[in-house]
Amino acid sequence: MAENNKLEGKNYALGKFGEDVIANFLDHRGVYILERNWRIKEGEIDIVALYPNGTVAFVEVKTRSSLAFGQPLESITPAKAARLQRLSLAWRACHSRRWSNFQIDCAGVLMQKDGSHIIEYRANVL
Numbered sequence: 814m815a816e817n818n819k820l821e822g823k824n825y826a827l828g829k830f831g832e833d834v835i836a837n838f839l840d841h842r843g844v845y846i847l848e849r850n851w852r853i854k855e856g857e858i859d860i861v862a863l864y865p866n867g868t869v870a871f872v873e874v875k876t877r878s879s880l881a882f883g884q885p886l887e888s889i890t891p892a893k894a895a896r897l898q899r900l901s902l903a904w905r906a907c908h909s910r911r912w913s914n915f916q917i918d919c920a921g922v923l924m925q926k927d928g929s930h931i932i933e934y935r936a937n938v939l
Contacts, residue, residue, distance in 0.1 A: 831876025831885075831922035832859050838920070838932055844870070851904055858900050862918075869915045870936070871901040876922040885921030886933060894939055
């Protein structure tokens with residue numbers, strides 16, 4: 814049982830690191846972070862961001878420490894994509910932005926053994 818908690822803690826830390834990397838990546842491109850880890854019963858949106866042109870972006874971040882289970886973005890299944898669309902509608906409804914321009918972005922962060930990382934960012938994928 815303790816081993817499982819250790820693994821969950823490691824996965825949480827890795828996921829948070831990836832989200833921090835992507836938030837920084839967006840910030841350096843003039844994209845304003847509105848919210849992080851917005852959660853409702855159905856799920857969570859990792860990052861909600863506002864592009865300079867007024868488009869609200871809902872960003873799914875996947876972080877991996879190796880390619881043993883494939884590229885980070887390969888883990889976004891059709892079911893996950895559909896959930897992201899529903900979550901984006903819920904966020905927009907809760908924040909009185911139902912008719913705002915929006916897009917769903919996906920970001921992958923791959924940690925390297927030397928501590929560096931590689932970012933793959935795909936804007937407006939859904």
